[in-house]
Amino acid sequence: DAGITQSPRHKVTETGTPVTLRCHQTENHRYMYWYRQDPGHGLRLIHYSYGVKDTDKGEVSDGYSVSRSKTEDFLLTLESATSSQTSVYFCAISQGASQETQYFGPGTRLLVL
Amino acid sequence: GDSVTQMEGPVTLSEEAFLTINCTYTATGYPSLFWYVQYPGEGLQLLLKATKADDKGSNKGFEATYRKETTSFHLEKGSVQVSDSAVYFCALSDAGGTSYGKLTFGQGTILTVHP
Numbered sequence: 001d002a003g004i005t006q007s008p009r010h011k012v013t014e015t016g017t018p019v020t021l022r023c024h025q026t027e028n029h030r031y032m033y034w035y036r037q038d039p040g041h042g043l044r045l046i047h048y049s050y051g052v053k054d055t056d057k058g059e060v061s062d063g064y065s066v067s068r069s070k071t072e073d074f075l076l077t078l079e080s081a082t083s084s085q086t087s088v089y090f091c092a093i094s095q096g097a098s099q100e101t102q103y104f105g106p107g108t109r110l111l112v113l
Numbered sequence: 114g115d116s117v118t119q120m121e122g123p124v125t126l127s128e129e130a131f132l133t134i135n136c137t138y139t140a141t142g143y144p145s146l147f148w149y150v151q152y153p154g155e156g157l158q159l160l161l162k163a164t165k166a167d168d169k170g171s172n173k174g175f176e177a178t179y180r181k182e183t184t185s186f187h188l189e190k191g192s193v194q195v196s197d198s199a200v201y202f203c204a205l206s207d208a209g210g211t212s213y214g215k216l217t218f219g220q221g222t223i224l225t226v227h228p
Contacts, residue, residue, distance in 0.1 A: 033216075042117075042202055042218030043157070058215070090156060092216075100145040100164065100206040102216055104157040 003027045004105035006091050012111045019078040021108050023091030031094040032074040033102065034058075034066065036087040043090060049074055081112045115140045119203050119219035126193055126226050134188040134222050136177075136203035144205040146170075146179050146186040147216070151200045160188075160201070193226045200224070 003026035013019050023032060031050055035043040035058075045058030047066040055066050063085060067075045078085055091105040120135040138144065145164040149157040161170030166181035175190045186203060203219040 035216075040220055042204075042220045043216070044218070045215055048215065101147070101159065101162060102206070103159060104149075106156045 004091060004093060004103065006089075006105040006108050008108060009106065010109045012113065013081050014113050015082055016080050019081050019110065019112075021076045021089055021091075021110070023074040023076070023105060025072055025074075025093050027093070028071055029093035029095065030071070032068065033092040033094070034064075034074070034076045035090045035092065036060065036085075037090060037107075038087050046076065046089075081110075083112050086110060086112045115144070115205060115207055115217045117203050117205055117217055117219040119201075119222050122221070123223035123225060126224070128195055128226055128228050129192045130226075132188070132190040132193045132197075132224070134201055134203075134224070136186045136188065136219060138184050138186065138203075138205050140184075140205055140207055142207045144207045146177070147204045147206065148175070148177055148186070148188050149202040149204060149218075151202065151221075153199070157202065193224075195226045195228055198224055198226045 005024045007022045033048040034046040037043045044060045046060055046064050047058055049055045049068040052068055065077045089108045092102040094102045116139045118137050147162045148160040150160045151157050161172040163170040163179035166179050169178045177186050177188045200221045200223050202221045204216045206216050
């Protein structure tokens with residue numbers, strides 16, 4: 001357990017509405033990540049952060065933005081949700097000499113109608 | 114770019130059977146390799162890892178050996194239990210490359226074990 005919580009755990013929203021998912025960690029990890037999980041695709045990286053206010057894009061970043069104003073919180077925002085963003089979203093932190101090992105939060109299940 | 118390929122699932126076994134889930138990878142650097150497990154309704158848990166060639170990762174009776182010559186990291190268990198039913202993901206981290214700590218996942222293999 002790497003002290004990661006995600007909120008909300010479940011959300012239903014309508015197309016075109018903004019949605020913000022929160023990832024909170026209690027162990028002062030520098031690196032944090034957002035992934036989405038879809039059948040047949042495994043997990044795909046959306047965005048990651050390597051420090052407060054330092055973020056970068058992953059492989060599926062279109063339609064998503066992130067913010068990290070405090071070490072412990074990493075927010076993922078869908079500016080205008082679409083049905084293709086229906087997914088399970090996982091937050092992760094990394095540990096290790098080269099940050100090679102990641103530990104995951106419990107996930108947020110998002111349904112966009 | 115980096116990629117991970119897992120054997121197609123689902124895999125269905127009887128309790129106490131031998132398990133192998135194949136995983137091969139493509140990477141430009143010297144990746145670390147991982148197996149994660151996801152139980153129904155839960156997040157991913159790290160099962161085992163290996164950080165260099167010929168390393169063997171092991172945990173809970175599962176093993177995988179980092180084979181650089183065949184670019185493989187196959188997961189094995191000698192005797193599966195019903196409680197091993199889950200989705201298994203192979204992944205690599207090219208932490209020494211330009212994408213610091215980024216994980217690349219395979220598509221996952223569903224394992225169902227019957228009593």
